[in-house]
Amino acid sequence: xxxxxVARLPVYLRALNALAETGRTTVSSEALATASGVGSAKLRxxxxxxxxYGTRGVxxxxxxxxxxxxxxxxxxxxxxxxLVGVGNLGQALAGYGGFDDRGFRIAALLDADPARTGELVxxxxxRLLSDLADxxxxxxxxxxxxxxxxxxxxxxxxxxxxxxxxxxxxFAPTVLQVPEDVDxxxxxxxxxxxxxxxxxxxxxxxxEVVPA
Amino acid sequence: xxxxxVARLPVYLRALNALAETGRTTVSSEALATASGVGSAKLRxxxxxxxxYGTRGVxxxxxxxxxxxxxxxxxxxxxxxxLVGVGNLGQALAGYGGFDDRGFRIAALLDADPARTGELVxxxxxRLLSDLADxxxxxxxxxxxxxxxxxxxxxxxxxxxxxxxxxxxxFAPTVLQVPEDVDxxxxxxxxxxxxxxxxxxxxxxxxEVVPA
DNA sequence: GTTTGTGAAAGGATTCACAGCA
DNA sequence: TGCTGTGAATCCTTTCACAAAC
Numbered sequence: 001x002x003x004x005x006v007a008r009l010p011v012y013l014r015a016l017n018a019l020a021e022t023g024r025t026t027v028s029s030e031a032l033a034t035a036s037g038v039g040s041a042k043l044r045x046x047x048x049x050x051x052x053y054g055t056r057g058v059x060x061x062x063x064x065x066x067x068x069x070x071x072x073x074x075x076x077x078x079x080x081x082x083l084v085g086v087g088n089l090g091q092a093l094a095g096y097g098g099f100d101d102r103g104f105r106i107a108a109l110l111d112a113d114p115a116r117t118g119e120l121v122x123x124x125x126x127r128l129l130s131d132l133a134d135x136x137x138x139x140x141x142x143x144x145x146x147x148x149x150x151x152x153x154x155x156x157x158x159x160x161x162x163x164x165x166x167x168x169x170x171f172a173p174t175v176l177q178v179p180e181d182v183d184x185x186x187x188x189x190x191x192x193x194x195x196x197x198x199x200x201x202x203x204x205x206x207x208e209v210v211p212a
Numbered sequence: 213x214x215x216x217x218v219a220r221l222p223v224y225l226r227a228l229n230a231l232a233e234t235g236r237t238t239v240s241s242e243a244l245a246t247a248s249g250v251g252s253a254k255l256r257x258x259x260x261x262x263x264x265y266g267t268r269g270v271x272x273x274x275x276x277x278x279x280x281x282x283x284x285x286x287x288x289x290x291x292x293x294x295l296v297g298v299g300n301l302g303q304a305l306a307g308y309g310g311f312d313d314r315g316f317r318i319a320a321l322l323d324a325d326p327a328r329t330g331e332l333v334x335x336x337x338x339r340l341l342s343d344l345a346d347x348x349x350x351x352x353x354x355x356x357x358x359x360x361x362x363x364x365x366x367x368x369x370x371x372x373x374x375x376x377x378x379x380x381x382x383f384a385p386t387v388l389q390v391p392e393d394v395d396x397x398x399x400x401x402x403x404x405x406x407x408x409x410x411x412x413x414x415x416x417x418x419x420e421v422v423p424a
Numbered sequence: 425g426t427t428t429g430t431g432a433a434a435g436g437a438t439t440c441a442c443a444g445c446a
Numbered sequence: 447t448g449c450t451g452t453g454a455a456t457c458c459t460t461t462c463a464c465a466a467a468c
Contacts (some may be wrong), residue, residue, distance in 0.1 A: 004459060005400060010406040028427065035386040040427095041461060048429055056428045058468040073406050074413025081405070091240060092304035093401070102402045103409070142412050143405065164416060167408040169401075173226060173310060175249040177266045183411045185404050189381075192397050193293070193355065194222040194285050196379040197315070199395045200354050201286025203378060216437060240449065252449095253439055261450055268450045269446040 001072070005046045008132040010110075011036045012043070013069045020062050028059035077191055080141045085124050086116065093147055093148040107139035112152060129156070136163040143167045145202030152201045157184075169176040213284070213298040217258045217403045224255070232274050240271035259287045277308045294377075296368045297360030298328065298338050301383055305332040306357055317349035324364060341368070348375040355379045362386040369396075 004171045017034040019027055033040040044200070050068050056058045061176050070076065083094060086109050094109055100175070109121055112129045119126045125133070135141060142146055144160040146168060153172035160168060172174055173191075175182050227247040231239055241259075242410050245252040259266070262280050266272045282288065295306060298321050305377075306321055321333055324341045333340045339347070347353060356372040358365050358380060363383035372380060373394055380386055380396045 002459070006410050007403075007407055009410070010400070010403040011387065013392065013406070014402075015387065018386075030427085037389075041224050041463095042459090044427095044429065045460080052429070054428050055468065056466070057426045059427070072410070074315065074409045074416075075406065079409055080264065080406075088307045089304045091364070092301045095300045096401060099405075100403045102406070104402075105404050111451075116324045141406055167407060169404050174230075175223065177249075181415070183408060185405060185408060187399055187401075188222075189305070189308060189399075190226075190314045190316075191219075191222040192381050192399060193291075193311075193316070194225070196221055196286065196355055196381060196395060196397060197286045198218050198221070198284070198290055200291065200379045203393070204286075214437070242449085251439075253441095254437090256450065257438080264451070267446065268444075269448045271449070274460080285463050 001049050005049055007156035008036070008038065008042075008046055009069050009073055009178070011038075012046070013066065014064050016062055016069070020066065024062055024095070026059045026061055029054070032060070035188075039095065053112050064194055068108075075078075075103045078103050078105050079143055080105050080139050081143040081145055082106075082108050082110060082132070082135055082139070082141045082143045082160075083147060084110045084129065084132070085146060085152070085172075086111045087149070090120055093145065093171075094124065096136075106158075112148070122146045129159070132159050133163050136165060138159075141165060143169065145169045146169070146176075147171045215263050217261055218285075219259045220248070220250065220254075220258055221285055223250075224258070225278065225285070228274055228281070234279065234370070236274055238273055239277075241266070244272070249347055280281050286416050287315045288314050289357055290317050292317050293350050293357055294318075294320050294344070294351070294353045294372075295320060295340065295353040295357045296322045296344070296372075297358060297364070297384075298323045298331075298333055299359065303333055304357035305357060305383070314379065316355075317355050320347045321394060323345070324360070344371050345375050346374075348377060353377060355381065357381045357383070358388075359383045366377070 012072050015032060029040045029044045033043040050072055051062055053068055081104055083090060083106055109124050109126045110129045110132060114128060116126045117128055121206060129155055137148050144165045146156050148156055150172050153174050154176060157168060158175045161178060166182045173188050178184055227244060228237055238411045241252045241256045245255040251296045251360055262284050265276055295302060295317055295318055306318060311318060321338050322344060323338050325405050326340060344377050356377045358368050362384050365386050366388060369380060369388045369390065378394045382396055382398050389397055393398055403411060
């Protein structure tokens with residue numbers, strides 16, 4: 001399965017869930033593509049990697065597609081995640097409601113600062129970073145979220161890897177060095193803004209050369 | 213300039229700034245590539261789109277590269293952004309320290325809930341969503357951040373576009389429909405987790421077929 | 425008639441490998 | 447000798463366009 005396809009499956013899944021809530025039972029590639037912000041040919045090619053679940057002349061059964069995409073994404077089971085770094089952003093992530101209903105469960109909140117141990121955030125007590133190995137073992141954690149400042153992120157990452165965590169979502173503004181069997185995905189606000197800046201800058205330059 | 217290259221320039225920029233802080237004045241493509249988590253050939257090809265600023269046998273001058281990448285990204289000017297939706301996530305974004313020093317300035321915080329008007333968050337008063345047009349005009353806003361619940365995101369997006377904002381960073385878990393001259397970038401936590409889930413699932417399946 | 429699934433073509437991005445320069 | 451810059455080759459992704467199926 002192409003990586004580009006994998007990255008789009010969650011988008012389709014969300015669009016399908018929204019459709020299901022409106023009572024729709026079937027959907028064409030054209031309609032689902034529009035709702036997902038892609039072209040219909042791309043959508044069909046993506047779905048073809050899952051198997052042949054459409055009906056020619058009709059479209060796709062919404063529930064059936066939800067099932068097959070969920071299965072492909074490995075959402076049949078609940079994944080336990082550990083969140084390290086309960087600062088500004090970490091608290092917002094802990095309070096984010098979209099975890100439970102999408103198959104993810106926050107097993108624990110960890111922070112390096114002993115002064116915060118025991119504090120309740122989103123109903124969970126903050127524990128010490130040094131409890132990491134216990135948490136990962138006892139709770140069956142397979143995904144780590146890093147929401148620490150940049151300076152501490154690599155250390156946290158190394159600890160996660162040492163505990164056997166091989167999937168990491170990194171919100172710290174730094175590039176993590178990991179063994180090749182570990183997947184890291186980065187979410188970086190400044191990066192995104194700077195990419196927008198590039199395009200905005202380009203648009204402004206074009207507007208100047210070709211004035212209205 | 214290839215889009216894939218644009219998306220990596222902010223990463224290089226951050227790595228270069230980190231190097232500058234350690235006192236390094238020059239860097240090879242190999243070293244910068246490692247710090248950025250990419251291959252050296254890819255890095256050199258990316259930088260070649262900016263011009264020829266390296267010295268064979270030596271490497272790149274750190275400050276000079278910072279300058280050229282910043283210029284290419286349009287970071288010579290300060291961009292004003294407006295943040296709409298001051299909930300859980302919105303507050304975390306408002307409190308994020310990385311705006312100012314990277315050339316972005318939060319011009320205003322807006323929320324649709326009148327009960328929150330006037331409340332101070334990160335030193336800024338929350339204003340009503342209906343003030344949007346005034347804010348965009350008076351503050352010269354060119355980038356919009358949407359941190360509302362999914363249900364309100366498209367409406368906010370439409371308002372931003374109507375005010376002339378053509379660059380949007382969307383944190384709401386929904387796909388926005390916009391005219392083609394508007395750039396939207398999406399940051400979606402569940403999407404990222406689901407992509408990790410896919411890979412974790414695949415790794416688990418492989419480990420079963422080929423047991424250690 | 426409508427819509428899927430998919431070969432084939434086109435377009436991008438990455439990697440290779442080395443000429444050219446310091 | 448060391449490292450950049452870049453054509454050429456490879457790989458991946460998207461788009462086209464249509465036969466097959468309903």
